[in-house]
Each structure stands twice: as structure tokens, then as C-alpha cells.
Amino acid sequence: MSIQNTVSSWEQLFEIAQKNTSARRVRRPGQSPSTAPIPSSLHKLPPDTAAPVLLYRDTNSWCPFCERVWFALEEKEIPFETEFIDLTNKPKWYTDLVPTTLVPAAKIHGELVYESKDILLALEERFGSSLLPDDPEENVVARQLIEDVETSGFLGAGYKFLRESTSDSNELANLQAAFEAKLDEIEQALAKYPGPYFVSTFSLVDIMYSPHLDRLAANLPVYRGYHIKGNERYPRINAWFEAINQRPAYHRVKSDNITNNLLLRRRFGLEPIGNPLPLDAADSQSIQYRAEAAERLSDNREAAIGDILKNSGVQALAVDGDISAVQEAVDLHLRLLADYLINGNGAPLPGGRTGGKNSTDTIVAAVGAIALAYVRNRICAPRDMSAGAATAFRSAADKVLASLY
Ligand SMILES: N[C@@H](CCC(=O)N[C@@H](CS)C(=O)NCC(=O)O)C(=O)O
Known part of the structure; x- marks a missing residue:
């Protein structure tokens, strides 16, 4: 039976996906970004x-x-x-x-x-002050720590180590040592109060640090081969990451590692030296995140297909200038992806789905591969969907891609 007949329609996919996620966004037709979180x-x-x-x-x-x-x-x-x-x-x-x-x-x-x-x-x-300590003494400490984030040189040392355009190993070692000294200071600051945060409760200090520590922890392994997460030198920073990760608000606002990695390459032209960090397996397998990703894809399919046709290079595979078959193949593979997000259990798909190949099958599979590889790296969290959903999306795209030939 042709695969075309076995994959559900967009309407069916959208309905099921919506039932399994509470994430909703507003549409902003004709504007950038095309949707926004509520x-x-x-x-x-x-x-x-x-x-x-x-x-x-x-x-x-x-x-x-x-x-x-x-x-x-x-x-x-x-x-x-x-x-x-x-x-x-x-x-x-x-x-x-x-x-x-x-x-x-x-x-x-x-x-x-x-x-x-x-x-x-x-x-x-x-x-109302909910993110600063009530205790007057601790309140003073927190306010000072907030000032320190901007003035201690931590941000400068971190981003210099990450972005300085040099391959000189001595210079890199010095930049690394300067950054490590700043991380040691953070490690000490985290030791001052019981619990995982900078003061005894979650506060603005944590909020001041989180987007920067997140970006550095995502990018340094890929661009400098340096790890903050899992580094034994920083047990408190690692416990802090764990604690922040428990907060629902953080999951709404954070980026995923791949968005951070791609951004550095596109925005600052940096060349990765290492492999991307593995996708978080819990996010990839989460039913809610998979449904959110499928809901986003189904809801935004017209824009996604338009973008792929215009920018991914699939047009080159049109036979005799007829783009309609290419468009159909893109549509099919995005539905396949949405279907896999909803109905797959995260396990690999069986390979070689085209079976006995003829040249039409091969072109359809090639168009699908290009389209999936393109959207996999095109989506951006939290601009298009939450970081967890983006991880589920990329992981599913990888599984579907691996099954194409
Ligand atoms: N110290 C500022 C820094 C803000 C900042 O650097 N924003 C950047 C974006 S990440 C910006 O507006 N860049 C635009 C520009 O430089 O023209 C703050 O904490 O708000």
C-alpha cells in the first residue's frame, strides 16, 4: 500500500495533537514571529x-x-x-x-x-517582592549579588572564552583559566546559603544568571570542547542547574541547546569544533512535548511548507519545472513527522520504507530528507515552540530521516 494512504490528514493530526498538549500560542499572520506564546x-x-x-x-x-x-x-x-x-x-x-x-x-x-x-x-x-528575600540581611546580600552579575567580569570572561577568534592554544588556555576562576567564584557564592540557589530561596539572582549560564553550558562543549555540566569542579553549579530545571516558568522561557548552538554559528559565524550535545532523551520521549511539537507543525504547516519550498533547495528536484510533486512530497513527509510525533513511541522506525525503489520513490525520499533536515534545524525555541517540544521535534525528525532510504 502506498505510504500516501497510510499517513493521517493534517486535520486528523492537528486534532489528536491538540488533545495531548495544553500549550497554546497566538497566531500573528504576516508578522515575525508568526506565532507567540501566551x-x-x-x-x-x-x-x-x-x-x-x-x-x-x-x-x-x-x-x-x-x-x-x-x-x-x-x-x-x-x-x-x-x-x-x-x-x-x-x-x-x-x-x-x-x-x-x-x-x-x-x-x-x-x-x-x-x-x-x-x-x-x-x-x-x-x-510585590516575591523574588527577593524578606530577611533584611539576606535581602542586602541578594541585591549585591545582582549587581555582581553585571560587574564581576563573569559575563565578559565567559563570552570572551566562547567567542574570541583565536586558535592559539596558549591564549585559549588563558581565556579558559580566567573563565574558570569566575565559575569558582559562583561556586563559592552558591555555598553561602543552604539549598541549591544563591540565597535561601529562588530569587532574581538566579534569574540574572540563568540565560547566560544556560547559553555558555550549551555552547562551550561544541565550540571550545569545555563542559560546565557534569564537570566535577562545579558540583554546586550543577545542582543549581538541576533545581532551575524543576521550575515550570523556566521551561516556558528557555532555549534548547541546538537553538543556542545554531545561533552562535549564524549570528557570530563561529565554527563548531565538537559534536552537538545529545538530545535530552526525557524531552524527546515526553508525550506532552511530542504533542506540542506535532500541534505546532500541524497548525503552522502552510508557513512551514512555504518556507521549505522557498529556502531548503528542494526546488532543484522538480522534474520539468513542475513543483507540485515536490510540494506533495514535502507535505507527505511533514505529515509523517507529525504522525510519528503523535503515534510513534520514540523508537527507531524500520528503515528502507520505500521498498523496491524506482526513480520516483527515490526523488520523493530525497525531497523528504531535504525537507526534514531543513526544518529540523530551522525551528527555534522558544520562538516557535517550547525548548522541550523543539527537542522532541528534532529527535523525531532524526528518526524519520534515518528511515527514508
Ligand atoms: N545591559 C542590557 C543589555 C541588553 C542588550 O545587550 N540587548 C541586545 C540584545 S541581546 C540588543 O538590544 N542588541 C541590539 C543592538 O545592539 O542594537 C540589559 O541588561 O538589558
């Missing part, structure tokens, strides 16, 4: 009431400073609206509005605040 507390806002916070953030959701503010808004359950700013072409109204012209900025009850640290502190002041 803040988890938006339902708390009475109808016809403006959200108390308007967050200005980057279109691609790559900015670690914006992530800090989003993380705090989710932790504090403050309903907010988002205005996306294209950093490659900032609108004049934005550069007129914000003196630094950088993102993030926010309007809190209509008042402009910019600089991520200042926005975080303003949110504490205006919406």
Missing part, C-alpha cells in the same frame, strides 16, 4: 483590561537579557503583552523611545523602564 497568567486579566506590563523584546527570542524579564514575569504570574522588535531593523519609534535603543524595555503601568536588571527590580517594587 503568558501563563493572561487568563487572570479581567476582560477588556490592558495588561499591566508591556514587554519589548527581540523578534527571535534569542536575547538572554529579555529572557530574564520574561522569566520573572512568568514566575511572578504577571499578565503581560509583548511587542517584538526586529533588531536588524529597529523601528524609529523604538530608538526614539528607549535611550539605549537596546532590548529589553518595558512599560510598567505605562511607565518606561529599560535595562534588564532595572526592569526586574521595578517589577519587584510594583508587584
